[in-house]
Amino acid sequence: MEILEVVFSVTFYSDGGKSIYRELGELNRDTFKDYIPKQEGIEEAVHFFLAKGCIVEARSEVGITVSCEKEIFEEIFTTEIVYNRIKYIKDFDKYIYENKKEIIIPKELKQIERIILPKQSFELESKETQRPDLNYRHLNVPEDIAAIANAGTLHDNGYFGQGIRVIMIDTGLYEHQYYKEKCISFNRIGAVNSFLVDKDERGHGTAMSSVLLSIAPKCDYTLVKSCNKINSYPIPALQKAVGLVPDVINCSWGIIGYEPQIYLEIANAVSKNIIMVYSSGNGSSDRKNAFFQSIAYPDIISVGGCFVNTNMELELSDISSGYKSELFDERCVPDLCGICGKMPKAQLILMPTQPGCIFDVSNGKRDGTGQEDGWMVSSGTSAAAAYVTGLIALYLQLHPDIDRRNLKGVLRSHCNPINKGINYMGYPAETDWNNCSCGSGFLTAKNFGI
Structure with missing residues (x-):
């Protein structure tokens, strides 16, 4: 399947020195403050991506999600992205982005710890009819x-x-x-x-x-x-x-x-x-x-x-x-x-x-x-x-x-x-x-x- 757009999320280095990739098990309500990044670092990243023609889809105090054309993503991060179907799901198609080359974070984005290509979630046109009658207990x-x-x-x-x-x-x-x-x-x-x-x-x-x-x-x-x-x-x-x-x-x-x-x-x-x-x-x-x-x-x-x-x-x-x-x-x-x-x-x-x-x-x-x-x-x-x-x-x-x-x-x-x-x-x-x-x-x- 052809990729027209890449959606990715960003993890920032925390101001308190803690990393979810090294010390996730210590994260809780009381320690959360040690995992929060500097807000000015998030702002710098937002401005960088906007200047590159990206869209900031969502943001919070701890991360952002960005979308852009495939060519822009590959240029920013010196990589190559492919789109593959998840093999082990039979009922319907789910696709994931995968990078064929290592993602290289530009030096001017030194506040970024990791770029995340999204994981899929799982769950756990016609006209609707009247509620059906079923012959079993429900x-x-x-x-x-x-x-x-x-x-x-x-x-x-x-x-x-x-x-x-x-x-x-x-x-x-x-x-x-x-x-x-x-x-x-x-x-x-x-x-x-x-x-x-x-x-x-x-x-x-x-x-x-x-x-x-x-x-x-x-x-x-x-x-x-x-x-x-x-x-x-x-x-x-x-x-x-x-x-x-x-x-x-x-x-x-x-x-x-x-x-x-x-x-x-x-x-x-x-x-x-x-x-x-x-x-x-x-x-x-x-x-x-x-x-x-x-x-x-x-x-x-x-x-x-x-x-x-x-x-x-x-x-x-x-x-x-x-x-x-x-x-x-x-x-x-x-x-x-x-x-x-x-x-x-x-x-x-x-x-x-x-x-x-x-x-x-x-x-x-x-x-x-x-x-x-x-x-x-x-x-x-x-x-x-x-x-x-x-x-x-x-x-x-x-x-x-x-x-x-x-x-x-x-x-x-x-x-x-x-x-x-x-x-x-x-x-x-x-x-x-x-x-x-x-x-x-x-x-x-x-x-x-x-």
Whole structure:
């Protein structure tokens, strides 16, 4: 495939001497200040790239993301770039930039530690039809999700997440008829300027948004589109999201390959008291050499998966990741659990998506929906994280003055124990704040208070 544009992110040398490439395991809320670069160094780099005809797509206090024509990139960094398909993904095409020659950073950019060619994220035109009738047990949005979350009493008293700024970083948000009928409003922005924000070519973000908005339908909601059909840019998506200064950011995805800059951007968000929610993964972990990597940064809320049967009994999902972090000492995930199906495909929640998108087609082959009808049945820890993020929005509306550094501990106290089931890694259900199965248990709003 021909390259017309190269998107790249930049890591700067820190003012405090710490490097995410040497000392990532020491990065946390308290040490973050030692990893922050000099802001004048970032400004100098911005001016340099603009003068070369580049576009600064996104920036934060710890990095920038830039785009330019392939020829400009190769001239600046004395290299050669190719575009290759990732071989091990069968369902659809994902491409990555690769440099055939070493990237040489110009001497005038001495403040730059590394140039990053983006890693892909993974998730964890037709007209949509009416919601399909399925002949097996499944959950519908919004009513079944709200009921399982015990959000009904809060909704009855007028609490729907109003005033809480929530961002989901995901594949996009298609304006499905479902959202129009429910009178749900939202905003959309792209991680990079070339993305079409009214499209969701993969379909994951449209579906997961419906879970979150089942619980907090009137939150101030924005979808930051991190990818299109073949490219994804999670670093500028994080930079854009943090720049909007939300209350909480939902990330129902992981990274294909090891990428330290992601953690630095997350640490920057946490330093601003933004609550970061990540899926624990559907069988992935944060081992450096793993192909699919989930995020276990200590100051995020990591969400595992819990299945809820017709009798409201809880069972740890066998698709949910739980593990001891390889990157951060004494860090175990998940912290708590949200709603999730079970193996093999976690088919549990009927959700809207973009008609004919990748997820609509692939799920439609097995879940009883059509392949171009704009509906899919799925879940995974992606849905679990969205579920928990919706509950966090309600909690923040109820308790706006809470010290957000303590929020994770408070949420743990509102979890129901899970005593049945085994997760993907083989850990049996054991409700404890620091284990590798289900954390503190299944979160609901039952005791949030009015």
